[in-house]
Amino acid sequence: MMAVVTVAIAVQGNLFAVVVLGSIYSFLMATALVALDAVDVAMTEASVGAGISTVLLLGALHLVRGEEQKPRGRPWLPLAASVVMAGVLVYGTFGLPGFSDAGAPIHQHVVPRYLNDAVRETGVPNVVTAVLASYRGYDTLGETTVVFTAGAGVIALLRRRRRDRRDGDVR
Amino acid sequence: MRNYLVLRVVAKIMIPFMLLYALYVQFHGDYGPGGGFQAGVIIAAAIIFYAIVFGLATARRVVPDWLVETCLAAGVLIYAGVGLVGILLGGNFLDYFVLDRDPVAGQHRGIFWVEAGVCVTVAGVMLKIFYMFAGRRREDDDA
Numbered sequence: 081m082m083a084v085v086t087v088a089i090a091v092q093g094n095l096f097a098v099v100v101l102g103s104i105y106s107f108l109m110a111t112a113l114v115a116l117d118a119v120d121v122a123m124t125e126a127s128v129g130a131g132i133s134t135v136l137l138l139g140a141l142h143l144v145r146g147e148e149q150k151p152r153g154r155p156w157l158p159l160a161a162s163v164v165m166a167g168v169l170v171y172g173t174f175g176l177p178g179f180s181d182a183g184a185p186i187h188q189h190v191v192p193r194y195l196n197d198a199v200r201e202t203g204v205p206n207v208v209t210a211v212l213a214s215y216r217g218y219d220t221l222g223e224t225t226v227v228f229t230a231g232a233g234v235i236a237l238l239r240r241r242r243r244d245r246r247d248g249d250v251r
Numbered sequence: 252m253r254n255y256l257v258l259r260v261v262a263k264i265m266i267p268f269m270l271l272y273a274l275y276v277q278f279h280g281d282y283g284p285g286g287g288f289q290a291g292v293i294i295a296a297a298i299i300f301y302a303i304v305f306g307l308a309t310a311r312r313v314v315p316d317w318l319v320e321t322c323l324a325a326g327v328l329i330y331a332g333v334g335l336v337g338i339l340l341g342g343n344f345l346d347y348f349v350l351d352r353d354p355v356a357g358q359h360r361g362i363f364w365v366e367a368g369v370c371v372t373v374a375g376v377m378l379k380i381f382y383m384f385a386g387r388r389r390e391d392d393d394a
Contacts (some may be wrong), residue, residue, distance in 0.1 A: 119284035120284045120285065120286065120289070122284075123276075123284055123285055123289045124288060124289055124292070127289060127292040127293055127296060128292055131292070131296050132292060132295065132296060132299070132377055132381075135299055135303075135381065136380060136381065136384055139381070139384035139385055140384060143387065200355075201354075201355070201358065202347075202355065202358040202359070202362065203355040203356070203358055203359050204281045204282075204358070204359065204362060205281065205282050206280065206281055206282055206283060206284070208284070208286075209280050209281055209286050209362065209366070210362070212286065213286070213287075213361070213362040213365045213366055214347060214358055214361065214362055217334075217345040217347075217361075217365065218345060220330075220365065220369065221330050221331065221334070221345065223369075224326060224327055224330050224368065224369050224372050224373075225327055227372055227373055227376050228323060228324065228326070228327045228372050228376065230376060230380075231323050231372075231375065231376030231379050231380065232323070234379065234380050234383055235320070235379060235383065238383045238386075238387060239383075
């Protein structure tokens with residue numbers, strides 16, 4: 081189903097339809113994440129991917145024309161690059177351990193300690209929260225700073241533009 | 252869209268519940284799915300919903316720009332502040348064990364404030380970006 085949506089996005093020329101299809105794709109992704117028992121990630125995907133970014137894209141769509149422009153040349157080189165990249169990635173998956181394999185390396189390192197000791201050490205039953213805010217506190221601080229920087233960057237870009245225009249009006 | 256009665260009534264009914272759900276996600280994040288990031292996004296979504304239905308100017312009166320910009324920075328400062336309090340109380344940076352006499356309670360307290368910081372920053376950034384986009388559109392229409 082997600083593949084169908086992807087093909088529809090690639091074929092579709094109307095950008096409004098592309099935004100809506102992108103939102104649908106996000107919801108499908110969130111459903112897949114719920115099926116994988118990653119509820120926290122699914123929640124983020126549904127709210128950010130399907131909600132906020134759709135609104136922002138629609139806002140951006142208002143500023144540009146609603147139709148995709150015809151590409152200048154035939155996009156054979158990008159197509160070849162994506163096919164090769166996809167091939168390499170699929171080849172890479174052959175080296176991965178089997179799905180839900182308990183003996184996979186990622187489940188051997190720190191995961192047993194987190195799962196066994198998190199409740200005792202932090203008193204927080206949701207291990208995702210415990211790892212995010214406590215064991216990996218530095219990383220989350222970094223992420224928060226990244227979000228802050230993104231916001232500050234948008235402010236810096238758009239606000240300067242507005243002031244320039246106002247200066248232009250005065251002149 | 253201010254003239255659509257149904258939308259206006261539905262928005263008025265739904266927005267309090269959206270905010271309440273955001274608070275639930277925030278404070279119940281220790282026990283169920285969710286946490287600061289998700290709660291911040293839901294708060295921003297509720298206010299964006301309000302802005303879409305009642306107009307950007309009304310939303311800007313309810314949640315003014317200075318408040319949003321303060322939130323933007325305040326969240327990171329809360330987060331880093333928790334880390335610094337840890338240092339002041341004799342631990343390492345972002346050490347929560349020292350925040351309370353009982354280490355587990357200290358962890359709980361640290362995680363609570365850290366999540367609060369994340370929530371405040373995320374809500375502020377999402378809202379600010381939306382304000383910026385929507386504000387530009389209105390100016391272009393004027394021009």
